[in-house]
């Protein structure tokens with residue numbers, strides 16, 4: 001599972017930037033698939049690798065903080081909502097995307113200083129939401145594929 | 155069971171949309187700005203008047219590059235090699251107090267009156 005996470009993380013780092021939200025989306029798609037189809041521990045491993053690689057990508061300590069804040073918070077929120085059993089896949093994913101962006105903005109406020117960054121909040125809320133919803137729908141086939149693959153092995 | 159979850163999902167999504175709208179409405183909005191002030195890592199980098207069309211390549215640490223374009227009285231980042239792309243996604247800004255931020259490059263572009 002950890003190897004798989006590394007492969008996904010590597011693929012993710014190869015994706016060219018410039019298409020906003022795609023990176024966050026793919027990362028969360030992998031975490032979400034692992035969470036539903038494999039195990040919470042598997043998803044945590046994927047998350048940890050994703051956070052670490054994300055931090056390397058930014059290439060600085062502040063970058064690692066952004067990556068950590070976004071990744072850890074979105075993982076915990078998605079896990080909590082899934083455990084609650086009240087939300088569907090899309091809801092869990094949308095919440096994960098939104099809190100990912102909020103957490104990164106909070107770190108940015110702390111690092112760059114200044115509440116002015118609140119101007120970014122509506123945009124980040126919407127972009128996290130849209131990405132999360134898309135990921136939620138994309139995760140349905142991914143999860144059934146992963147489950148079938150898992151059964152095949154046994 | 156499934157229907158309940160769908161409802162919860164829709165409520166959650168609607169809640170976020172409402173929150174975004176409320177924040178957007180609460181933000182103070184000044185009149186049209188006069189200049190774009192660029193700071194990198196908290197230090198002043200450049201000031202560009204919005205009245206003149208211009209392009210500025212903002213270079214930050216570790217090879218970070220953001221292309222700031224001023225045209226038609228608006229400022230926007232059209233290209234960036236940052237990993238998130240939020241600065242490009244922000245689009246054009248022109249009102250006093252509005253910001254374009256590139257977190258990975260620690261670049262802040264603020265519109266001042």
Ligand SMILES: [Zn+2]
Pocket residue numbers: 234236237238239240241242255256257258259
């Ligand atoms: Zn950027």
